[in-house]
Amino acid sequence: MLLRERDxxxxxxxxxxxxxxxxxxxxxxxxxLEVTEEFYGGEEADDADAQAVVDSLTRATVANIVGERAVEVAVDAGIVDEESVLDVGGTRHAQLLWMR
Incomplete structure (x- = not known):
């Protein structure tokens, strides 16, 4: 998975x-839903395993998650509710907003 963080x-x-x-x-x-290099990739993006994704999502204020595996990781970790996941044109998409 590709993981990118921005402050x-x-x-x-x-x-x-x-x-x-x-x-x-x-x-x-x-x-x-356009999965662009500018937003999801680039030099700032890292190849990440499931644990790195979970760690990042738990620290996020806002997150965008695209793809079967990426969404599955977020759901399995209890970060995203399965009922809020969208199926868009053959892939899965979830958005996350933590109110802190």
Whole structure:
């Protein structure tokens, strides 16, 4: 999985995606999800295992998660509720917002 963290004035923004999702666009009716190198990849992104993803998501203020494996990790860790996961054009997507 690719993991990227950014410090913002609002807190830590985390983006996680399955590597094979990078560069893809998923569509489902009016919903379009573009997994761009600029947001999910780049030099700031790290290859991450499940534990690194969980650690990052627990510190995040906001997170965007794309892909079967990435979303599965977040759900299995109890960070994302399965019922809030979206299926968009053949992949899974979840967003996270911690109110702290």
């Amino acid at each position: 913002t004035p609002e807190g830590l923004l985390v983006s996680v995606c399955d590597r094979d999702c990078l560069g893809e666009t998923y569509e489902d009716g009016p919903v379009s």
